[in-house]
Amino acid sequence: MKKNNILRLFQFRGAISIIYYFAFAFLLWYLIIPHTSLYFNNKIFTPFNKRLNEEDITLIKGEEFTLRVMNFNKRLYFSSTDIKVADVNIFGTVTAYRAGTTIIRVKMRDEVLKCRVRVIDINKKKLNLKAGKNYRLNVKGVWFGVSWSSGNSSIARVSRYGNVTAISKGTVKIYGKVRGKTLSCTVTVR
Structure with a gap:
């Protein structure tokens, strides 16, 4: 009877076996934890x-x-x-x-x-848009905390979420500031 109970741990019958828990714990410890603040103290x-x-x-x-x-x-x-x-x-x-x-x-x-x-x-360094069109810029490497601004809002505007809206013809720089660093994208509106 005991032997059957031990073997059931390693079988997959509609529920997750103990092997899957070990594999998940291994992936969590070696692939995910080193990139979080749990690892860095x-x-x-x-x-x-x-x-x-x-x-x-x-x-x-x-x-x-x-x-x-x-x-x-x-x-x-x-x-x-x-x-x-x-x-x-x-x-x-x-x-x-x-x-x-x-x-x-x-x-x-x-x-x-x-x-x-x-x-x-930043996901785009240069961007060409027609007047009235939109494009979403984002900063890779962070999930939040980006402060967006436009060099000239009469040519192109940017929302606080990085959505760029082309207004009139010209060239403008869109800036994304995060953690003291500034990234930019040159937007050309045709």
Whole structure:
């Protein structure tokens, strides 16, 4: 009787078996958790502890930033959890490649420091519209918090959700500001 109960755990009969729960937990832990704030936790600031010069940075695609460890003068090992989003070299220079989030880990002796890197990019750099037409711009790499503005609202207007409406002929820049970084799209209205 006990043997049958154990075998039922591994069978699929209209309900999810224990194997599926393990697979789900594995995917959650290794693919999802490193990109959330559960993985990245802020420590209390103490002036004499080893710490990074920044623990949370936002970069535009193609931008670079150098991480430094304060109060430490030994060999450091840098690594990225997702090298497709941003990678780091042996000197601590982080290079942003595509929109997304990654964690840069700095390993020293028996301690690991972490820095969250958010890479952002706009979905269109140049846009051609006829007067009266609309197009939705968005910033890849963040879900909310983008502040939109138009360089000249008589040529093209933009809503707070990134919807661009062409008004009259001309060229204008539409700006999206997020986390202190500004992205732009050049809109040409025909």
